[in-house]
Amino acid sequence: MRQIIDTLPVKDYHMCLRDAVEIFTKELINGVIDTQYKFVYQEKTTEKFLKILERLNVENGETIWENFKNSFDDIRAKLDLDALAAFKNDPAAKSLEEVYLAYPGFYATAVYRLSHQLLQLNVPVLPRMMSEFAHRYTGTDIHPGAEIGESFFIDHATGIVIGETTIIKNNVQIFQGVTLGGLQVKKSLASTKRHPTIENNVVIYANATILGGNVVIGENSVIGANVCIRESIEKNSVVTVQYENKIFKKEGL
Numbered sequence: 001m002r003q004i005i006d007t008l009p010v011k012d013y014h015m016c017l018r019d020a021v022e023i024f025t026k027e028l029i030n031g032v033i034d035t036q037y038k039f040v041y042q043e044k045t046t047e048k049f050l051k052i053l054e055r056l057n058v059e060n061g062e063t064i065w066e067n068f069k070n071s072f073d074d075i076r077a078k079l080d081l082d083a084l085a086a087f088k089n090d091p092a093a094k095s096l097e098e099v100y101l102a103y104p105g106f107y108a109t110a111v112y113r114l115s116h117q118l119l120q121l122n123v124p125v126l127p128r129m130m131s132e133f134a135h136r137y138t139g140t141d142i143h144p145g146a147e148i149g150e151s152f153f154i155d156h157a158t159g160i161v162i163g164e165t166t167i168i169k170n171n172v173q174i175f176q177g178v179t180l181g182g183l184q185v186k187k188s189l190a191s192t193k194r195h196p197t198i199e200n201n202v203v204i205y206a207n208a209t210i211l212g213g214n215v216v217i218g219e220n221s222v223i224g225a226n227v228c229i230r231e232s233i234e235k236n237s238v239v240t241v242q243y244e245n246k247i248f249k250k251e252g253l
Helices: 002-007 017-033 035-055 061-069 072-089 096-102 104-120 126-138
Strands: 140-142 153-155 160-162 173-175 179-181 209-211
Touching: 017 035, 017 072, 017 104, 017 126, 035 061, 072 096, 072 104, 072 153, 104 126, 104 140, 104 153, 126 140
Parallel strands: 140 160, 153 173, 160 179, 179 209
Antiparallel strands: none
16 A cells, blocks of 8 residues: 555645635635625635646636626526425425525525536636535535536435436435435446436435436425335326335333
């Protein structure tokens, strides 16, 4: 092991960027959602972005920022639909303001939509750093390479994993503990579709696991809690785990 390490080049990986990216991501979301904040802090946020790209040895930072900034209105429109989906589908939601300010699933989705756009602009490393910040902050791990459609609702958020090649279409709801993952973890599969496709209007309840790049969950289906799926499910299906609760009284009571 030591011989292998000795052959590796010594490189400064700028670990302090983790803190810088966290601050940048928070400011970015505030700017996209809060118009007042955007006008006050936009210049500072731009400076942070350009400095981060410089540390990552990414050229043409100003052009990338302009292209990224031009996507903000579209991203905000998508986030409005996400928030509306949460408000309509969660009986505990009393207002859209509550969704924006208090829902960790919505916050994780906001980070995803921004980091996904940066990945589309071929920005290296930064999108993954942003998604990892959201993971630490909300308990939800969404790879920026995933493709997620409109009106996406994550309820409770904790423990959710959405892999890099996942495709999620429109009006999908998922609950805590859901994994949309791959069947195998092999470096040789890096360029293949390893994660499932979720069609329109699907609900996936808590702790369900759906694995495999060839797996498609058909539209209008309901995937029950604790289900493990490794094959495609036809549209309009309901998938549940069969179990029976047995209740016994303690002796002497």
